[in-house]
Amino acid sequence: MELEKQNILFIVRTMGLGGTENVVLQLCEILSRKVNKIVVCSSGGVHEKKLQEMGIKHYLIPDIASKNPMDMLKSCRSIKRIIDNEQITIVHSHHRMAAFYAELVAPKSVVKVANAHNTFTDKKKLTQLAYRNTKVIAVGEMVKKNLTEYFEIPKEQVSVIHNAVKPFDGKNVPVEMLYKEHAKGNVLIGNIGRLSEQKGMTYFIEAAEITTRTHPEARFIIVGDGEEREQLHAQIEKKKLQNKILILGYRNDIQNVMSQLDFVVLSSLWEGLPLTPIEAYSVGKTVIGTAVDGTPEIIRDGVDGYLVEPRNPMQLAEKMNELIENPEMRESMGIQAMKRYRDEFSFEKLSERYIAFYEGL
Structure with a gap:
């Protein structure tokens, strides 16, 4: 794949404080100089400011974990509109419901990727549907095992990339x-x-x-x-x-x-x-x-x-x-x-x- 031609949409539940949100920020930093553009959609949070500082457009959508039918309908419409308007070529989801929405609304020409950040033992059918046509990145071997054994996702569909952090800058400020x-x-x-x-x-x-x-x-x-x-x-x-x-x-x-x-x-x-x-x-x-x-x-x-x-x-x-x-x-x-x-x-x-x-x- 020629990265410089790709437009990536990251779908994440929030841009608040947390490990998943940190991974999204890391990916924005890693890929922003490699691809044509990156767009993020979420229900918002304190890290919106960091996205702005990085020159990355952020769209507000309803909480993708919401079970309210109106929120679900709005999320589908919003994500579809973003994919179309931003000419998205890769959708990278960071929540099972995000992957589910991507499966519902993304055209077949769009490549679908999803990060699995945790192990689960619920919503088996939903998870299988969400990841049906998706390349899944598990953050660890146990997460991959959970996906392939409990959810029966084919092994060739799942890669493992461990989480990481930036090195400490050495600027020790006494607490x-x-x-x-x-x-x-x-x-x-x-x-x-x-x-x-x-x-x-x-x-x-x-x-x-x-x-x-x-x-x-x-x-x-x-x-x-x-x-x-x-x-x-x-x-x-x-x-x-x-x-x-x-x-x-x-x-x-x-x-x-x-x-x-x-x-x-x-x-x-x-x-x-x-x-x-x-x-x-x-x-x-x-x-x-x-x-x-x-x-x-x-x-x-x-x-x-x-x-x-x-x-x-x-x-x-x-x-x-x-x-x-x-x-x-x-x-x-x-x-x-x-x-x-x-x-x-x-x-x-x-x-x-x-x-x-x-x-x-």
């Missing part, structure tokens, strides 16, 4: 709260992610309670915001851990924050291929992660981090104690984490793989 805690000689353990059921923060708090009994110098830093914020605050207060667990809220400088932590925890209950451990590895920090879905594709247990069972605060606390008590091992694992990032999850690798994928369409 006052973290600086003060480090100055007291405390060990800083971070958990970064949306405050939602998926990220398992409640189990992180339970593990923190166990860990503080052995290591009162441990401080647990939660970075993020979301629908469980008040519930997590209440849990922390009930356990009287306000001085041990500190919630930073949403930050747009995650690698900068991570660089000031001693190590990172990912307590998720499910994932596709999470960005958090990749971000941590990019600044040389080891990660204790739950062994769910694609996380074991990143973390090599005992090499650059540890894998634990989800919903098991006792096991998580044991591994946190181990890293607190062995700073030399922590440093050695951090070196391996950085190597892992450079070898497999760098932005350079991501760029090479996506360009090769598109050229091969």
